[in-house]
Amino acid sequence: MTEPATWDPAADAESALDSALAVVGMSGRFPGAPDLDAYWTNLRDGVCSIADFTEAELLADGAEPSEVRGPDHVPAKGYLADADRFDAELFGFHRTEAAALDPQHRLLLQTAWAALEDAGHDPLAAPTRTGVYVGGSPTEHMLAAHTDRRLAASIGAMQIRILTDREFLAPWISYRLGLEGPSLTVQTACSTSLTAVHLAAQALLLGECDTALAGGVSVDTVRKQGYVHYEGGIFSSDGRCRPFDERAGGTVPGSGVGVVVLRRLSDALADGDPIRAVLRGSALTNDGATKVGFTAPGVEQQTAAIVEAWSAAGLAPSAAQYVETHGTATELGDRIELAAATEAFRGDGQGVGAETPAGTGTGTGTGTRIGIGSVKSNIGHLDAAAGVASLIKAVLMLEHATLAPTVNVTGPHPELGLDASPFRVVDRAAPWPSPAAGPRRAGVSSLGIGGTNVHVVLEEAPPRPGTTDAAAPRRTEILPLSARTESALAALAGRLATALRAPGAPSLADTAHTLRTGRTPMDVRAYVLASDTEEAAERLTALAEGRSPYAAQGSPDEAGLRGLGELWLKGGTVLWPAGPAGARRVSLPTYPFAGESFGALTLARRTEDAQDAPAPAAPGDDLTRAVSELLAEALGLEGPAGPETTYFAAGGDSLTAVHLVGRLRDDFGIDVPITLFLEELTLHELADRIVESKETGEDSLDALLSEFEAE
Incomplete structure (x- = not known):
């Protein structure tokens, strides 16, 4: 050896x-x-x-x-x-x-x-x-x-x-x-x-x-x-x-x-x-x-x-x-x-x-x-x-x-x-x-x-002095929170309250600094004002339980922070106040992912064969409807598209466009110019234009491939 x-x-x-x-x-x-x-x-x-x-x-x-x-x-x-x-x-x-x-x-x-x-x-x-x-x-x-x-x-x-x-x-x-x-x-x-x-x-x-x-x-x-x-x-x-x-x-x-x-x-x-x-x-x-x-x-x-x-x-x-x-x-x-x-x-x-x-x-x-x-x-x-x-x-x-x-x-x-x-x-x-x-x-x-x-x-990590509440001058901090849904926001508030009550919890200043600089702003929002971690935990618990965390926050020295909080609630971009000297990032509860079940494909339950492939829609008066259904299927739309929804707003991209070009040719005999998908058209307008292009006979797939090669 x-x-x-x-x-x-x-x-x-x-x-x-x-x-x-x-x-x-x-x-x-x-x-x-x-x-x-x-x-x-x-x-x-x-x-x-x-x-x-x-x-x-x-x-x-x-x-x-x-x-x-x-x-x-x-x-x-x-x-x-x-x-x-x-x-x-x-x-x-x-x-x-x-x-x-x-x-x-x-x-x-x-x-x-x-x-x-x-x-x-x-x-x-x-x-x-x-x-x-x-x-x-x-x-x-x-x-x-x-x-x-x-x-x-x-x-x-x-x-x-x-x-x-x-x-x-x-x-x-x-x-x-x-x-x-x-x-x-x-x-x-x-x-x-x-x-x-x-x-x-x-x-x-x-x-x-x-x-x-x-x-x-x-x-x-x-x-x-x-x-x-x-x-x-x-x-x-x-x-x-x-x-x-x-x-x-x-x-x-x-x-x-x-x-x-x-x-x-x-x-x-x-x-x-x-x-x-x-x-x-x-x-x-x-x-x-x-x-x-x-x-x-x-x-x-x-x-x-x-x-x-x-x-x-x-x-x-x-x-x-x-x-x-x-x-x-x-x-x-x-x-x-x-x-x-x-x-x-x-x-x-x-x-x-x-x-x-x-x-x-x-x-x-x-x-x-x-x-x-x-x-x-x-x-x-x-x-x-x-x-x-x-x-x-x-x-x-x-x-x-x-x-x-x-x-x-x-x-x-x-x-x-x-x-x-x-x-x-x-x-x-x-x-x-x-x-x-x-x-x-x-x-x-x-x-x-x-x-x-x-x-x-x-x-082990080297010892590092934190920004402790005892060492820092007492000051009110604003803690902004956001999530995609009300339930996720409540879950996040509850987890943060628990973290602030735990032994060795981070200081309020470090917590506020991390929440203000280390989180992605989302649509459902709330905020809490507090002067120490105990008060923050109490108000976060109120938020998690569906009670107002703002009731007792009316002192004059909090007025400026409340104004920032209200701007935050309205979805505005907020210029947060600078944290105290020495404030640093800390590990806090992360986003409470709780999305829906999208399942998974399995081999054990696979019974489909070639006959499962969708039959081509009949041409004629129903062609526009059939094209609209194809667009909705490819874009994962559960219901009719809104009147102002565009292809890209619905999640379309270049690969989906490649797929649609092929499906339109195979199922309907329609050659679509690739530039059509790059225009700012609603899905309704796009379906109409696709049907109209049936008359042109333009070889859109070849055009698309040429465009990709050029890039």
């Missing part, structure tokens, strides 16, 4: 500090956890969020009875509730597009929005040069869409690809949020999302962007669905994942989504960003041919990834107090991962033994060994989103100074040799004391089928 690289503190320390990055925002949805507060509560409390389905639930969601009732069927999964819900209008999708858009795209768009809000940035006015690095998994929806002739006839094959293929995950985020940095969809199988974090980190260090979104999503199906266990396969026989445990028997599939926002640490400190953790270093390797098979893991390059990441951080691996492992609970995977980690953590000269135990002085609170764990025991294996789920878990543990347990474990697997390693499995929640030799630090590993190994080094 190749000797691991050695650590040279003198050479690496200064450059490592210069290359440190900050995690300034996070958002995610995981099994049993609609947000990160619930995620942390479940992790801390040792909750297993893997769902067990009844036969009735599986059959109702389209499962085959013969499969469900088979002896090897396991009715369990890390299930993501409401994965088909989407606030389509907020992201500019009409109903037809939203229904065709893959649930992974929908979830990732909303999670990216929330992550930027968590970082204290308006998602539609993000910092310049913001990059996007994300990846996803194959989905049932995508497969069903590409074989759905009726859908192809409705919106066109090219539009189906753009709305469902995972290669467009990153570009949709960049387009809908107006982000002009690099935009990469990453694919390295199970290590996809942590690879995305590594690539985002490298881009920040190279100056390719100044802010980066990184993460991943995996929703293979929105249905409640179990799996079939095969002897010797990777899936558990009992629906539970037990990494490193004596009863370990495989993993359990799961769904989820997570995104982090990264900036250079120096920039984050200078700009007053909320810093949730520091990313000190990362590394990426591939096993190449140094393993027994393509899907098998390899020791040597897993070791190299760990050593290189800690070297990039300017630290020895033994500086870690905890390592969040890939930890699939498969016999081969756990054994090789532990062997690789042991080699890496022994390689810095710490060793393991009675006189020089590994991790000495790390202060983990339960002996000298480095704690290890795997979130897969809680939520299952999230495939492309597995790495970011692990990363977010580690950040939350650093924030709360608490080690969260790996669940479903009873004792170490005897063949792993844990007693001879530097590690111990964390099997119960415990305080994470501050080490004597520096801040709390953790490593995070993610390994992909095909051999791509990633390791990331995290460190």
